[in-house]
Amino acid sequence: MFLIGRHYGRGAPKKAYFAGGSTGGREALSLAQRWPGDWDGIIAWYPAWNQLSAMLAGHRASRALAQPGAYPNPAKRALLRRAVLETCDLIDGVADGVVSHQSQCNAIFDPAVAQVAGAPLRCTGGTEAGDACLSDAQIAALNTMNTATRFNFFLASGSSGYPGYNVWGASLGAAAGSSPVHPIETFLNLGTEQPAMPVPAGAPYITKQLDQVIKLGVTRNPAFDSLALDPENPGPWASRFSALSTMLDVGTDLTAFATRGGKLLLAHGVSDVLVSARATEQYYQRLQAQMGAARVNDFVRYYEVPGYGHAVSTVFNATWDSLTALENWVERGSAPRDQITTDTVGVPGRQRPLCEYPAWPRYRGAGDVNAAASFVCTNR
C-alpha cells in the first residue's frame, strides 16, 4: 500500500480488493476473516476453503481409482458423460451438453442402470469388456467420488468430513478435444494413468499432490506408500492431520468483515471434481446459519455455474466480469443483479445467467439457446 501510494503520488489506495481461485479462493476467504480491516471486497472462485478436508477426500478418491480395474480411461469417461447427458441434459429444457439442474441429476442418475445409445452403460455381468461399457469396479470408484468422506478421528479445525463431488455430467478429462484447455482439464481431473505406487506421471493431479503431502508433510518418510494411508482412518497419522487442519481449514466467521461493510462474491463450477461445489454450499449455508440469511444477503452472493470445472472446462469455460460487479456494490452501493457468464470453450460466446445458489438456469422454451435472456433462474 505504501509503494502504491508513493508510485501514484496520491496517497494510499481508496479501496482494496482481493480475488483468487482454488487456493487463491481459500486465501481470499482467509483474508476476509483474519484481516477484515484490510479489504473492501473479496472475490473467491472455487475456494479450497477447507483444504485439509478436501485433500483427504481427494485421497479417498485416488484410493478408489487405484483398485484393480477401477480406473475409467478417457474413452470410458466420454461414454459416461454421454449416458449422463441422455438422462439429465434435458432436465433444464435444452439439449446443450450442460446439466444445469445438478441436484436433480444426482438424484436420478445411476450408472448401474443407465443407458447410452440404447445399450446398458454397465458391462454385462459387470465384467470389464472394453470402452463401450463400465465395469462394476469402475462404477464403484465413481460412486465413491460422488459420496461424502467421513473422518473417523478428531481434527482440530472442527471438520468432520467432506462432501462428494458432482461426478455426473463432469468431463472428468474425457477423450478427444482440440481445445487448449483439454490437457489442463484432464490433468486436474482423472489424468491419464491409474493411481499406483510409485505414482505415475499421468496420475490424477490430486493423487500426485497427496503422495507428496503424505510422504513429506505428514509421515516425513519419502519411501512411505501414500496409497496405503486411509484418510478416513489414518491411525497413527491422525494427530498430524489434526495439526495441519488448523493451518489449512479456514473458518467461517465473517462477522467483522460484514460489520465493516465488506462485500464477498463467491462462485463455483458445478462440475468441479477437485474442489467440490458442495463444500462451498456448506460454507455459504454455515454463514446463513450463523448470521441469518437476510444479513448474509447484505454482503455475500454465491453463484454456481453449471458445466464449469476447476479453473477450466471443455464443457462451459465460464468467464465473468466479477470485478465490475464488486466495484458497483462496494463503491456505488449497487448490489449485483442480472449477472451473466460467457463460455469461451464449449460453445465460445454462448451466455447464461449467473444464478444465485440454489437457483439454476432453466431454458424458457423459446429463443436463442446461446443467449442469457433465453434462460430464467429458478429453484425448481
Ligand SMILES: [Ca+2]
Ligand atoms: Ca441442458
